Amino acid sequence: MGTTTWEDPTVEATVATLEEAVRAGDTITVFAECEVEYDGRATGYLGPGERVILLKPDGTLLVHRPAGNDPVNWQPPGSTVTADVADGDPVITARRSAPDERVRVFLRDTYQLTTFAADDTAPLELDGTETDMHEYILDHPAAVDDGLRAIEHERDTPYGTIDVYGTDEEGRPVVIEVKRRQASLTHVDQLNRYMEQFRESNPDARGILVAPAASSRVRRSLREKDLEFVALDEFATNRGEVASTTFEDFQ
Numbered sequence: 001m002g003t004t005t006w007e008d009p010t011v012e013a014t015v016a017t018l019e020e021a022v023r024a025g026d027t028i029t030v031f032a033e034c035e036v037e038y039d040g041r042a043t044g045y046l047g048p049g050e051r052v053i054l055l056k057p058d059g060t061l062l063v064h065r066p067a068g069n070d071p072v073n074w075q076p077p078g079s080t081v082t083a084d085v086a087d088g089d090p091v092i093t094a095r096r097s098a099p100d101e102r103v104r105v106f107l108r109d110t111y112q113l114t115t116f117a118a119d120d121t122a123p124l125e126l127d128g129t130e131t132d133m134h135e136y137i138l139d140h141p142a143a144v145d146d147g148l149r150a151i152e153h154e155r156d157t158p159y160g161t162i163d164v165y166g167t168d169e170e171g172r173p174v175v176i177e178v179k180r181r182q183a184s185l186t187h188v189d190q191l192n193r194y195m196e197q198f199r200e201s202n203p204d205a206r207g208i209l210v211a212p213a214a215s216s217r218v219r220r221s222l223r224e225k226d227l228e229f230v231a232l233d234e235f236a237t238n239r240g241e242v243a244s245t246t247f248e249d250f251q
Contacts, residue, residue: 005114014090014110018083021055021115028055028116030092033109036063036073040101046072053092053105055081057118061094061103070215075103130180133235137164137176137210144210144230148174160194173198173205183214183229188221195227 006013021028030053038044046063051072054062059079062071075094082093092105134153141148147169155165164176175198177191187209195207207227212235214222222229 003114003116005112007112009110009113011085011088011090014107014113015083015085017113017115018055018090018092022081022083024115024117025057026115027057027118029053029112029114030055030107030110031112032107033111034063035106035108037104037106038073038101039104041099044073048108053107055092055094059094059096061092061105063103063105073103075101130178133178133180133210133232134163136232136234137178141166143232143234144176144208145174157194158197162194168206173202174208175205176208176210179209179211180235181211183209183211183218185218185221187211188218188225188227191227192225195225 006017009017018028031050032053033048033050034053035048036044036046038046050066052064052066054060054064056062056077058077059075059081060077061073061075061079061081063073065072075096079094079096082095084091084093086106090107090110092107093102094105095102137144138150138153141150145168148166149168150164150166152165153163155162162175163178166174166176168174175191175194177187177194179187191207191209195205198205198207207225208230209222209227210230210232212233213231214229219229
C-alpha cells in the first residue's frame with residue numbers, strides 16, 4: 001500500500017507514469033482539464049472541462065464532473081487501458097472488444113496525478129437481502145405502484161418463477177422482478193423473456209423491475225420493451241449502488 005503524487009506533470013511524465021501504473025495494477029486518479037471521445041455503437045464527444053478521471057486495476061475507467069455521483073462517461077471492468085500522446089497532449093484510451101467500444105480522454109492540462117497500490121479484499125455487507133425486499137413489497141405494495149395489490153409471492157409459471165405477482169388498480173396483471181443490486185441489462189432481458197411469453201395470454205400485463213438503482217441505459221432499454229422500473233431507495237447503499245452512464249445514454 002502506498003501513494004505517489006505528481007503535481008503539474010509534464011506530458012512525458014504523465015504518459016510514463018500512467019503506463020507504469022497500469023502495468024503495476026495500481027489505482028490511478030487524474031485531476032485535469034480534459035475532452036472525451038466515445039466511439040462504438042454510437043459516437044459522442046464531451047467538450048473541455050475540469051474533471052476527475054479514475055482508473056482501476058480491473059480496467060474500469062470513470063470520468064467524473066465536479067457535481068453528481070454518476071460518471072459522465074465510463075468503461076466497465078475488463079477494458080484494456082493504454083496511454084499515449086496525440087497532438088502534444090497525453091491521451092488515456094480504454095477499449096473493449098465485446099461490444100467494440102473505445103473511450104479516449106484527452107488531457108489538455110493535467111493538474112495532479114496520483115497512483116495508489118491499493119489492497120482491498122473485504123466483502124461488501126449489505127443491510128438488507130433480496131428476501132427483505134420481497135417482504136417489503138408485500139407489506140408496502142404502494143411503494144411499487146399506487147393501487148397495486150400483491151397477490152402471490154414467488155409464483156411458479158411456465159415462464160419461470162415470478163418474484164411478486166399482483167394486479168394494479170385497473171385490474172391488469174403485474175409481474176414484478178426484484179434485484180438486490182443495481183439493475184443491469186441482463187435483468188432487463190430476464191424480465192422481458194418472462195413478459196414476452198406472459199403477454200401472449202395477458203397482453204395488458206405490466207412488467208416492473210425493482211432494484212435500488214438503474215443507469216439511464218437500463219431505464220431506456222426497459223422503456224423500449226414496454227417495461228417499467230421502480231427504485232427502492234430504502235435498500236440503496238452509498239457503498240454499493242452507482243448508476244453508471246455512458247455516451248450512449250445521451251443519444
